[in-house]
Amino acid sequence: MSMTVFFDEAHRQHSPKGELHGGELVEPFERPSRIDFILDRLELKGFCDIRRPDRFDPAPVFQLHDSGYLNFLETAWDDWVREGFSGDLIPTTIPARRMPANHCPENIDGKAGWYAMAVETSITQGTWEAAKASCASAQSALRHVSSGEAECAFALCRPPGHHAMRDMFGGYCFVNNAAVAAQMFLDSGAARVAILDIDFHHGNGTQDIFYDRSDVLFISLHGHPKHAFPYYSGYAGEVGTGDGSGYNLNLPMGPGTQYDEWCGALETATGRIREFGADALVVSLGVDAYKDDPISFFRLESKDFIDCGRRISGLRLPTVIVMEGGYAINEIGVNVVGFLEGFLDN
Ligand SMILES: [Zn+2]
Numbered sequence: 001m002s003m004t005v006f007f008d009e010a011h012r013q014h015s016p017k018g019e020l021h022g023g024e025l026v027e028p029f030e031r032p033s034r035i036d037f038i039l040d041r042l043e044l045k046g047f048c049d050i051r052r053p054d055r056f057d058p059a060p061v062f063q064l065h066d067s068g069y070l071n072f073l074e075t076a077w078d079d080w081v082r083e084g085f086s087g088d089l090i091p092t093t094i095p096a097r098r099m100p101a102n103h104c105p106e107n108i109d110g111k112a113g114w115y116a117m118a119v120e121t122s123i124t125q126g127t128w129e130a131a132k133a134s135c136a137s138a139q140s141a142l143r144h145v146s147s148g149e150a151e152c153a154f155a156l157c158r159p160p161g162h163h164a165m166r167d168m169f170g171g172y173c174f175v176n177n178a179a180v181a182a183q184m185f186l187d188s189g190a191a192r193v194a195i196l197d198i199d200f201h202h203g204n205g206t207q208d209i210f211y212d213r214s215d216v217l218f219i220s221l222h223g224h225p226k227h228a229f230p231y232y233s234g235y236a237g238e239v240g241t242g243d244g245s246g247y248n249l250n251l252p253m254g255p256g257t258q259y260d261e262w263c264g265a266l267e268t269a270t271g272r273i274r275e276f277g278a279d280a281l282v283v284s285l286g287v288d289a290y291k292d293d294p295i296s297f298f299r300l301e302s303k304d305f306i307d308c309g310r311r312i313s314g315l316r317l318p319t320v321i322v323m324e325g326g327y328a329i330n331e332i333g334v335n336v337v338g339f340l341e342g343f344l345d346n
Pocket residue numbers: 199200201286288324325326
């Protein structure tokens with residue numbers, strides 16, 4: 001088995017100056033150099049099949065995301081500049097509980113808040129181009145696998161996607177790349193697709209998109225929302241609704257969780273995927289469960305990502321691995337590539 005990597009330099013066009021964190025504007029944790037560390041490590045470890053993706057295909061994205069939302073992402077920066085602002089676009093308000101919130105404002109600040117699920121994520125001049133290129137990597141990785149050309153592929157996406165909801169951005173995410181890959185698996189003939197999200201944070205966006213559907217099983221291992229972003233989503237009681245009831249599995253864990261407990265949750269997840277009878281798998285690969293991650297609280301070691309990759313590979317499914325989070329910059333390459341090596345080693 002080999003692993004083709006899909007990646008586009010256009011991610012650099014999304015490079016906000018600041019992120020609102022701890023009452024200050026700090027250098028964003030989600031920054032372009034994350035990708036450089038991963039590319040360096042891929043090269044060092046002999047992953048030499050790195051390809052530029054084909055052109056972005058909007059069709060499956062419009063299938064999953066709200067068209068008003070996508071139009072907002074495309075025009076937000078120009079509207080922001082026209083309003084006379086010159087800094088990063090960061091909304092100052094979002095619709096709060098018990099506000100009727102029946103009308104999307106025309107004012108760009110209000111509109112940005114309408115389409116936001118959190119306010120740490122800035123939109124800049126090149127954000128939409130970068131988000132499309134990121135999604136294109138997931139789409140090309142998907143085609144590479146769904147065509148039968150390969151058993152697996154890695155989409156080195158940036159910006160990430162799993163927090164992006166049907167009609168909201170946030171958590172550094174704009175377009176839900178993993179959800180798009182899952183939908184494209186279905187569109188190419190799979191009957192049942194599983195998405196396994198091992199990023200430290202709850203994949204609230206992916207949950208939102210498939211919450212009422214039974215053709216996509218969504219499973220997320222994450223920091224308990226009592227203590228961790230995105231705070232308002234990710235509880236074990238969120239199991240899906242309507243046709244989707246029973247097809248959403250949240251496995252939240254508390255501060256200080258180590259690999260033995262985490263791996264137990266992973267075994268629960270893989271067991272559920274086997275029982276579901278998935279034809280294909282999408283992995284939302286975040287490596288922020290790592291012990292030194294600056295914005296997370298699990299205690300996984302680098303070697304644990306290798307073991308994790310091996311176990312997921314044991315499902316023996318056509319698999320697209322989609323890059324999500326991971327903010328311990330110096331170790332991000334080691335942990336991502338360790339996962340890929342473990343996956344290939346099985
Ligand atoms: Zn994360």
